[in-house]
Amino acid sequence: MQRQDLELLGLSITNVTMERALEMVMDCAGERHTMHFVNAHCINIAAKDPEYHRILSQADALFADGSGIRFAGKWLGTPIIDNVNGTDMFPLLCQACARSGKRLFLLGAAPGIAQQVADWTKEHTGSEVVAGYHHGFFSSAEESSVVESIHSSGADLLLVAMGVPAQEKWIARLRDRLDVPVCMGVGGLFDFYSGSISRAPKWMRSVGIEWVWRLCMEPHRMWRRYIVGNVVFIVRIARIRFTRVHKESATE
Numbered sequence: 340m341q342r343q344d345l346e347l348l349g350l351s352i353t354n355v356t357m358e359r360a361l362e363m364v365m366d367c368a369g370e371r372h373t374m375h376f377v378n379a380h381c382i383n384i385a386a387k388d389p390e391y392h393r394i395l396s397q398a399d400a401l402f403a404d405g406s407g408i409r410f411a412g413k414w415l416g417t418p419i420i421d422n423v424n425g426t427d428m429f430p431l432l433c434q435a436c437a438r439s440g441k442r443l444f445l446l447g448a449a450p451g452i453a454q455q456v457a458d459w460t461k462e463h464t465g466s467e468v469v470a471g472y473h474h475g476f477f478s479s480a481e482e483s484s485v486v487e488s489i490h491s492s493g494a495d496l497l498l499v500a501m502g503v504p505a506q507e508k509w510i511a512r513l514r515d516r517l518d519v520p521v522c523m524g525v526g527g528l529f530d531f532y533s534g535s536i537s538r539a540p541k542w543m544r545s546v547g548i549e550w551v552w553r554l555c556m557e558p559h560r561m562w563r564r565y566i567v568g569n570v571v572f573i574v575r576i577a578r579i580r581f582t583r584v585h586k587e588s589a590t591e
């Protein structure tokens with residue numbers, strides 16, 4: 340199912356269910372595709388960082404991640420169908436890979452984490468869905484060997500977990516050299532599936548306050564993102580709505 344996409348800050352946010360998003364990812368076997376998840380924090384960064392904005396605008400899909408984007412959709416008259424975030428998509432993606440024989444390369448997070456995620460996928464799917472992995476703290480001198488290990492793994496999908504906007508910029512800079520059909524930026528996902536950071540309880544996720552949990556887990560790193568960032572985001576959306584309503588009433 341797809342509804343009208345949400346236009347936000349000149350970016351077109353793909354308005355699909357999780358099921359359809361997963362199909363889009365899995366169907367992109369032939370050509371090279373780049374897909375990203377966009378939440379309120381990403382929009383705040385894109386508003387100030389033209390390079391990141393350009394990268395997002397050139398992606399094949401931007402999935403609507405989190406309650407901030409849902410709120411924006413509601414306020415701007417384009418209700419968002421589903422919360423399509425990487426953390427919920429990951430187990431579904433692993434199962435789809437196990438069924439289809441496609442394989443993932445996991446790039447990012449601290450040394451040892453991606454390997455734990457690979458172990459998790461084996462345990463939960465009973466298959467070898469991970470073709471290879473590498474941590475995300477390598478130097479520029481090591482970059483070519485990382486690209487080579489992605490290439491030689493024969494992976495169908497590359498998940499890059501190095502944080503926003505570094506991961507999107509890394510993919511964009513190296514996209515021509517990355518011989519992988521699908522590349523996606525997935526943020527802190529590996530930390531959750533390795534068990535190094537626990538995810539919010541289900542009830543918090545279902546009422547759209549997973550960010551409160553993340554704030555409690557890492558207050559020093561997250562306070563600016565959530566306390567300041569959420570206010571900035573709400574003001575941004577309110578301003579867009581006000582400008583729109585003002586324009587509409589002026590043309591009547």
Ligand code: UDP
Pocket residue numbers: 447448449474475476500501502503525526527528529530
């Ligand atoms: N990270 C990395 N390389 C770096 C900096 C960060 O691999 O040079 C990893 C970090 O270990 C963490 C992830 O990137 O696993 C960023 O997580 P965060 O929750 O900040 O993601 P975001 O919410 O920004 O997408």
